[in-house]
Amino acid sequence: MTSMAPEERIGSHVKRAEQALLAAKNAACKPAAVTVPQYAALLWLAEKPGISAAALARLCGVTPPTMNTVLKNLQERGFIERTPHEWHRNVLETRLTDAGRAAMELADAGAVRVERALAAAFTEEERQLLIELLGRCAEALDAER
Amino acid sequence: MTSMAPEERIGSHVKRAEQALLAAKNAACKPAAVTVPQYAALLWLAEKPGISAAALARLCGVTPPTMNTVLKNLQERGFIERTPHEWHRNVLETRLTDAGRAAMELADAGAVRVERALAAAFTEEERQLLIELLGRCAEALDAER
DNA sequence: TTGCATGCATTAGAGCTCTAACATACATTC
DNA sequence: GAATGTATGTTAGAGCTCTAATGCATGCAA
Numbered sequence A, B: 001m002t003s004m005a006p007e008e009r010i011g012s013h014v015k016r017a018e019q020a021l022l023a024a025k026n027a028a029c030k031p032a033a034v035t036v037p038q039y040a041a042l043l044w045l046a047e048k049p050g051i052s053a054a055a056l057a058r059l060c061g062v063t064p065p066t067m068n069t070v071l072k073n074l075q076e077r078g079f080i081e082r083t084p085h086e087w088h089r090n091v092l093e094t095r096l097t098d099a100g101r102a103a104m105e106l107a108d109a110g111a112v113r114v115e116r117a118l119a120a121a122f123t124e125e126e127r128q129l130l131i132e133l134l135g136r137c138a139e140a141l142d143a144e145r
Numbered sequence C: 001t002t003g004c005a006t007g008c009a010t011t012a013g014a015g016c017t018c019t020a021a022c023a024t025a026c027a028t029t030c
Numbered sequence D: 001g002a003a004t005g006t007a008t009g010t011t012a013g014a015g016c017t018c019t020a021a022t023g024c025a026t027g028c029a030a
Helices: A010-032 A036-047 A053-060 A064-076 A098-119 A124-144 B010-032 B036-047 B053-060 B064-076 B098-119 B124-144
Strands: A080-084 A092-096 B080-084 B092-096
Touching: A010 A036, A010 A098, A010 A124, A010 B010, A010 B098, A010 B124, A036 A053, A036 A064, A036 A092, A036 A098, A053 A064, A053 A092, A064 A080, A092 A098, A098 B010, A098 B124, A124 B010, A124 B098, A124 B124, B010 B036, B010 B098, B010 B124, B036 B053, B036 B064, B036 B092, B036 B098, B053 B064, B053 B092, B064 B080, B092 B098
Parallel strands: none
Antiparallel strands: A080 A092, B080 B092
């Protein structure tokens, strides 16, 4: 019996929380007709106009091909526009359109509501403690690779 | 400025921990040539032979179509076999093959190693506290929907 | 018996995610 | 100037994930 009960596995609980988070944010983004990854990209784009797709991928914590997929869908919807960079011809500058900004703001309202509800489940001390413990999780797991 | 800084969002940290967890488990499952969802299904199948796909989906926390995809890939690899139920003709009983059990055990060794490394980053008190806080996260988020 | 409810399985379609590989463009160094 | 290195962008392929819809089987109730 080298195995481990699911209840004892910290990973199980992390996964469960993440699933609930994704479901809640998905519902919150639904009125804006965007997915959670799309919302994340739009949010960063509002803050850093003209950013490259690779840099945006790093901010969102995904790989460049993944961001490429997300941006392609956003472009088809007319939420972003991509223009060649003046000097670095290989770089595409990505910017929000007016429709993209509107969608971002609508989705953001829902996302912030979810975050506030989540934060309300904890005292300020607990919140900071949770963040600290989660940080240690990521650290330990990254070191394991 | 109704927005919220990413650092203040608990969700950001949950997501980051989950991503690190997935990456670590993925690497741990690589020697067995299975993905993390495949490993999860194999693990439950070892414990509950003959379970239905829908029940397995509930245990793994995914939808039936998702589990269908995972099982299809496992079946193509010869890791599981599915036979019609004696009475309920519409139900397929799923069981591990010998190769499936071997793959599960190999992947489980890696997964348990990851979990132990993760647990080692905390004291017993911290571990229980983290689990408790994560549980409250899931609870608050589920209530939000 | 007929109808309804429940549950399982599956398909279709959209979208995200990764690794691997390749092509391009700029920057630095020899 | 040429080679190397770094960064970006893209394509290909595999796999996971969801919602929505459909078909089938079983069991219960009118």
